[in-house]
Amino acid sequence: MPKKIISIIIPFFNEEKNIPLVYDKLLKVFNSLQERYNYEIIFIDDGSVDKSPEILENLTNQNKNIKYLQFSRNFGKEIALSAGLDVASGDAVLMIDADLQHPVELIPGFIEKWQNGAEVVVGVRNKNNGEGLVKKLGSLLFYKIINFIGETKITPRATDYRLLDKKVVLAFRRFTEHGRMARGLIDWLGFKREYIYFNANGRVNGTACYDKIKLIKLALNTIVSHSLLPLKLAGYLGIAITSLFGTAGFLLLIGKYIIHNSFAMSFTGTAELAILIIFLVGLVLACLGLVALYIANIKAEVTNRPNYVIRKSSFDRKI
Numbered sequence: 001m002p003k004k005i006i007s008i009i010i011p012f013f014n015e016e017k018n019i020p021l022v023y024d025k026l027l028k029v030f031n032s033l034q035e036r037y038n039y040e041i042i043f044i045d046d047g048s049v050d051k052s053p054e055i056l057e058n059l060t061n062q063n064k065n066i067k068y069l070q071f072s073r074n075f076g077k078e079i080a081l082s083a084g085l086d087v088a089s090g091d092a093v094l095m096i097d098a099d100l101q102h103p104v105e106l107i108p109g110f111i112e113k114w115q116n117g118a119e120v121v122v123g124v125r126n127k128n129n130g131e132g133l134v135k136k137l138g139s140l141l142f143y144k145i146i147n148f149i150g151e152t153k154i155t156p157r158a159t160d161y162r163l164l165d166k167k168v169v170l171a172f173r174r175f176t177e178h179g180r181m182a183r184g185l186i187d188w189l190g191f192k193r194e195y196i197y198f199n200a201n202g203r204v205n206g207t208a209c210y211d212k213i214k215l216i217k218l219a220l221n222t223i224v225s226h227s228l229l230p231l232k233l234a235g236y237l238g239i240a241i242t243s244l245f246g247t248a249g250f251l252l253l254i255g256k257y258i259i260h261n262s263f264a265m266s267f268t269g270t271a272e273l274a275i276l277i278i279f280l281v282g283l284v285l286a287c288l289g290l291v292a293l294y295i296a297n298i299k300a301e302v303t304n305r306p307n308y309v310i311r312k313s314s315f316d317r318k319i
C-alpha cells in the first residue's frame, strides 16, 4: 500500500524567528513517522514584511517537501488557511500555527484518531498560558453569544489546530463566502469529529499579531454571518412597542373623546403626541425586522453555501 500523505499547513505573518523552530520540530515528528507517512509542509506567507520570505526560500531549496504560497499582502489568517486548504494534496491536512503555541508532539495523536475513523480532529485548549484577562473574557463572551444566537454551534476553546480528512477539505473548498472564520465553517460542515485536549504553550518569539481590534472585527463578522438575530430583534421590539402603544393610544382616544373618562381626560396633548410618536417608532422598527427577513433571504443566496455536504458517494465523480 502506498504511504499516505499528511499535509501540514502553516499560515504565518512575520514569523522569521519561529519558522526555523517549527520546521525543525515538524521534521523530527515526521522522521519518526516516515515508515508509514509521507508529508508536505505548506507555508502560507500572509504578506510578511520581515525576513521570513528569504528564510522560507532557503528551506524550500533544502527540502522538496516544503512548499509555500506568498500572498501579495496581508489577508488575514482565515484566508491564509483557506488558501492552504485549496492547495494541500494530502490524504489528511493538519493546520497549525507558526508560533509553536500548538504542541507538535501531539501530531501522532491527531493522525491516530484520524486513522481510527475521525474525519475532523479538533485541538481544544485547556488553558492558554500568557493570555490576558481581557482576551479570556472576550473569547468567553464571544462563544456564549455565538452559541446562543448562531445557527452553528462552535466548541469553546476549540482552536485552529485541527486535522481534516481529504473529504472535509474537498467540501471546504466549495465555500464561497468572503468574510469567513475557518473553524466556524468546519464546524458547520459536520463530519465525524474527535477532540484532542492540550495546554497551549506561550508564544515563543514575537507578539500575537491578532490585536484586539482585529479579534473584535473577526468576532463581529462571525456573529453577523452566522446569525440574523440582532436584526430580527429590532423587528420583535418594534412589534411589541407598536402593539402596546397602539392599544394604549386607542383606549386613550376612546376614553377621552367618547366616554369622557376622567383619567383619560387628564392626559395632555403632549402626552398623546408622545404615545403617537412611540407608536410610529415601533412601526419603523417592525419594518426593519421585515427588511431583516429579506436580507436573510439575500444573504443565504449570496453567501452561496453548498446546500449539502457529501461524505461518501457511489457516483463516479469528485465530491
Ligand code: UDP
Binding pocket: 010, 011, 012, 013, 014, 015, 046, 074, 075, 076, 077, 080, 096, 097, 098, 099, 101, 203, 207, 208, 209, 210
Ligand atoms: N497569522 C497570519 N496572518 C495574520 C495574523 C496571524 O497568518 O494576519 C498567523 C500567525 O503568524 C500565527 C497564527 O496566524 O502563525 C496565529 O496568530 P497569533 O499567534 O497572532 O494569534 P493567536 O495565537 O492569538 O491566535
Ligand code: MG
Binding pocket: 097, 099, 101, 203, 208
Ligand atoms: Mg499565537
